[in-house]
Amino acid sequence: MVARTSSLLVRNTTLFITVIFATVSGILFGYDSGYINGVMAMDFFDNMHLSTLSLKATPARSSPQLLVTTRKDKVKLVGALSLGTFFGSFAGSDLADWVGRRTVLLLGTIFYTIGVLDQFLSNEINWLARGRFEAGIGMGAISAVVVVYLVETSRSDWRGWLVMIYQTAITLGMFVSSGVTFSTMSLWDMRSYQIPIGLQFVWVGLLFVLILFLPESPRWYVKTGQVDRARYTLSRLTGKPLGDEELEDEVGGMLEEVERDRKKFKWAQESPLGHSCEYTLRQAFFESWSCCWWGKASNPGSHFRRTLLATMIMIFQQLIGVNIVFYFAISVFKQHKFDHDPFRLALILAGVNVLSTLLCCYPVLALRRRVLLIGGALAMAVCQLTVGITTWTWYWSGDNKSAEHSPTWLLVLTMVGMGCYVIFFAGTWGPGAWILIGEIFPTQIRARAVGIATAANWATNSVICYLMPVLIEPDGRDIGLGVFTITGILSLFAAAYVYLCVPETEGKTLEELAFFFAHGPGYEMATAAHLDDDASSEAAVSPLTLIPSKGKKNTLS
Template sequence: MNGKPEKNGAISTQSNLPIPDFDPPKIPKRNKYALACSFLASMTSVLLGYDIGVMSGAIIYIQKDLKISDVQKEVIMGIFSLYSLIGSTIAGRTSDGIGRRLTIVFAGAIFFIGALLMGFATNYAFLMVGRLVAGIGVGYALMIAPVYTAELAPASCRGFLLSFPEAFINVGILLGYVSNLAFSKLPLNLGWRLMLGIGIVPSLLLIIVVFFMPESPRWLVLQGRLGEAKRVLDKTSDSSEESKLRLADIKEAAGIPEHCNDDVVSVSKQHHGEGVWRELLLHPTPTVRHILLCALGLHFFEMASGIESVVLYSPEIFRKAGIKNNTDILVATMAVGFVKLVFISVATFFLDKIGRRPLLLTSVGGCSICLMALATGLTIVENSDHRLTWAVIFCVVSLLFYVSIFACGLGPITWVYGSEIFPLRLRAQGCSLAIASNRITSALFSMTFISLYKAITIGGAFFLYSGITAIAWVFIYTLFPETKGRTLEEMESLFGSFFSWRSTSRALMENNSGDDLKS
């Protein structure tokens, strides 16, 4: 026998098998260069997270110092989302013109100026100007981080890398909460200004790290810079074969002949952004219409689920739940940020294993149940004439469960899915539209939360959010195909049928049959 002895003494006969091309399966390793670049780009999302987190606590002291009303409080909290809408709308065209990388610099620089203005604000109007400038910077950041990451990441770990922006939003939220607690004991007129002004630190770091990042290979191809694109793809792909395939797919999507191998080629003006809005809004194909509906709808439901109200107004919610001391409220609020950050790792590590659709449906269903539980607890507390300790605990636990389940799916997958499904030629502006949906919805719900719960009670507000989230589950189940493992250039083939569980089942059958053939 020609076999070799195994460790247990058995004889292996595999060497006699006539399989010269046998290649045992290997566990794929994450591309470290792509991971590092995605990590750095996603730091832009810290800007939004920090503002959300820090304002939730700072507003307590701003209201006392500047003597503002509840309506002014709602406006200054929620209008930031409308301001960021300006930035995200402009950012689509900017990133097509000057590149994804320089757009990140814009985001950091604009937020830096806004943080300075807020830190030195002497009155309500001055503070609003600072929030306008910072909001535009955040809008740039929200649009560019997922687009850059989607275009850089290999398909094998795109879901993992695209969850980074949401993770960094949560890092920013937690940093904002920590800032609240750290500066809460300072004099009233100084504490909240330091809370807001310290936001210059993450924006400065962002501007610095950009110089260590390459440009997006897909943007480089759209500019005809094929040589540079190839070098970036070689570094961010799992193998040289994958790099060649990715470059060929991008060239095909950009309308560049496959045989063209020059380092620099001329491209049509269409690939610099012209005609994109017409194709997106005026004359969309059924496929583009389906993609647009999924992206805008998912961003709408992410904010309509009430997450912005929970994060921005968590001190208010905890007070309504029966916690009265400001320090205790800030500590409980920090727990929200910590839980949200910890549980996002679940989605981060399972997106490319389980898939987008199962995680999304599980998360949305769980959010609806938790919101109903929170609404029930708040209603009991509100209608009790004495403090019910068990009801207070029930409210806090329900809220923490809600943010953890949100962080496991709906939060990160919204940004993953919305960034990867648009065709290359439409990606920047398409993502801008999706983020516009996100920011408008965020503004609508955050600017009306206090008025809403005064009109229908705090419990009624969360019953409403629970109902909206239940509708979101039906919407996702009906329209959303699975995108796990697909290249960005393959996405269009998944859309067009508005009953997407059928296309998902068909894709799964195709994958399974392909695996059977390989085995």
Template sequence: MEARQVNNGLIGLIVAVATIGGFMFGYDSGVINGTQKGIEAAFDLGRLGIGINVGAILVGSSIGAFTAGRLADLIGRRNTMMLAAVLFIVSALLAGAAGSSAIFIIARIIGGLGVGAASVTSPVYISEVTPARVRGRLSSVQQVMIISGLTGAFVANFLVARYAGGSTAMFWAGYEAWRWMFWLQVIPAAIYFIALFFIPESPRYLVVRGRDADAQGVLTRLFGPAEATRKVAEIRASLSADHHKPRLSDLIDKTSGKIRPILWVGIGLAVFQQLVGINVVFYYGATLWEAVGFTEDNALQINILSGALSIGACLLTIALIDRIGRKPLLLIGSAGMTVTLATVAWAFSTSVPGASGTGVTLPGNAGVIALVAANLYVIFFNVSWGPVMWVMLGEMFPTQIRGSALAVSGFAQWIANAAIAVSFPSMVLSPGLSITYLLYTLAALVSFFFVKAMVQETRGRELEDMQG
């Protein structure tokens, strides 16, 4: 009946455009992977300096995620995504042109603001305009696009480096190849900005702002007039009786005076997604594989393989998430990551000094085992925690606190991301790769029991029915 009036074309357009933000999230995060030799040479950086320059984006991302949740409540989901697109463009131009580490760090912080904004705004926007029965599937497209952006950056970096003769070699117009790796990002960022003009604002945001007629118009285009009337009434009813504009204090339970339990669950999901070490693969993949004996060219190809496997895993998630649910996928992912990370840790424990006296090598079959286990780990992550965490953060919170809860959870996610990214270069030296990966293994194991005890299934539930 009413389902037949669903405007699948418009919903598809909305998801396609909104998830370009995910692509930019991935591209801006992944472009650093493969540029580190150029940055190190240009700015004369040591291990700590590399960690700070790589991690600078995460400082911006944590701020962007925290402010975007509130900003999306103030100026709208679409306008916040437009601002993110502008930040991506500015960051790409400035990072490529940077003449010093300080300017580069500023450029990456600006890009991080865009990444953080896109990371929290796109999922909540998608969840607010899609039908409950396919919401998980469509929200999971965000992770496909994040990984597509990462893979796109890996492919672009590989092609530029190969054509130029290396990331530090001169390329077009007399500029080093690594600078062009950043400048190429302007193309998808500009497409993102322009495409956002063709999609509507979130109807739930419009109702919260008292613009019921505008919300009714958007919902009519999406679901037909009868369903639009029902949904506006549902959204309005879901807001608290003493309705006010969303604010951070809404995260405190007025009865108990304590932080709402649902927020702790959101923070836990966000933090565990990073503590398993996934972004070590995405930020430092080339450096990591070179450290254990692979060439720069081979290391960049391994990055592309990991990206392709990640996309395949996310497509599997899209097929499963609305059938078996969110919680089972998280449990499967935690178990699989625990086993594969432990295998990687064992492989790295067998390393011996390299023949040239620099770096290390993995003897016998240990290199192959590490490579296979690492890619299986990437698959387990991207069939579970990669997409499902963002799906749940976009849908698990009640309407009144959704923006604020996303702000806090997103901030926690990026702080954990920064801690992992900045610490990794130093941890490679001490306590070493094996112990480092054992720590990630422990985080994956604990995440299994966290999900089992704390996470509630949200499959098939309307957003207005979420309790917190």
């Protein structure tokens, strides 16, 4: 009885730390993504020659100076982070299979801290961009591994909640960054942007400490042949004592899943459970990545099909336009001559993002994944097309050229439309896309495949960071909020893609999904008889591996 109570206490403590870890990592992600929007629009930052000023220089408000944050500079500052995260996602996901999920998270925080330090000390654009690139490498590694870690260390009934907490924390981080930049925008010295940058030290320091108290993923231990450590970690996560029958069944299921995938690939056969002995490290490296592309695109159960699906979901998550709002909203509000403080308008949108994510937690987890993504994309398309077509039409009319400020009705329409868009994104594609890509891969390729999808997300983000200033800035195409017409059409394509290609994954354990995914959209969970019928197909696996024993609940899947 005492042992059981002690195990439950350890489990609850670990779960609490994991929840806080998901929260802080999300805040860090959101804060870092959001603060540059406000910094680029600050009067001091926008009007000083960073390349010629010393750290103590404070140019007079009235002195005429060339704007340093031109379109090229904005692309450089926003794109540097995205470029760094692209490379960090690949590096982090690869290292996660070799040295462990937890170790990569620690390394990511170290790289991120170095980047923040460079940003804080910078006094010119290129230096600041270099710091954002360095921080991006760390953020890319963290963002690629954190979802994998949460999925692999949580029970099936907690899996969606933890990812939802992570997504909610991202929106909270964006809101905090908007609030901080709103508070410091009136400072006419380098504190105006150094304070928002410096606060990142708080989040990354807290994250580093939390990771020290977290266990390694039991599935990674099984994958690397450390079965005893996997049992101990699983006992810590589930609150079941060592030797418990259900715990042993759980470990057995993980062993069977890894062994089944291992037999498909030469690089994983040279030693038990995935680490190469006679095979060279170079061969193992390239062939382990090639596992993510195993099979044919026409086979729904192939690794290639799953990797392609996750990659497309992440690309569409960017193409539907959310980061246009949180990267460039203040600049667009200024351009459209709204008679309200653009910082305040951006802060309102960030607050709507947080509240809608909180209110949508239960619907996100209660609704089926396909319904969530299809419905969300269609609703966002309506909001975007309404705002885009209306504002574009007015902006290019004669009324715009003669007006000192945009009319009130246009401001109301824009804020309502963008607010509804943010609500639908926060309640659907924001968390839903991350939950989906964390569920669909087997243990053998999960870290690398999620890394590929995350890298695709950041690569698309980089393209958007380059294109948006070209489209919306006065020295570019100057279409302003009309850009939402384009993203609205892309949202319709996203809905069509999910309808045609994405199967339902809600309510399934990771082991069940290994079979379930092979049967396409709308297919309900197969029975053991169906499994036997498909035993000869390329994607078929053993029914004993996928279907838990009767009367026993798979507690960590």
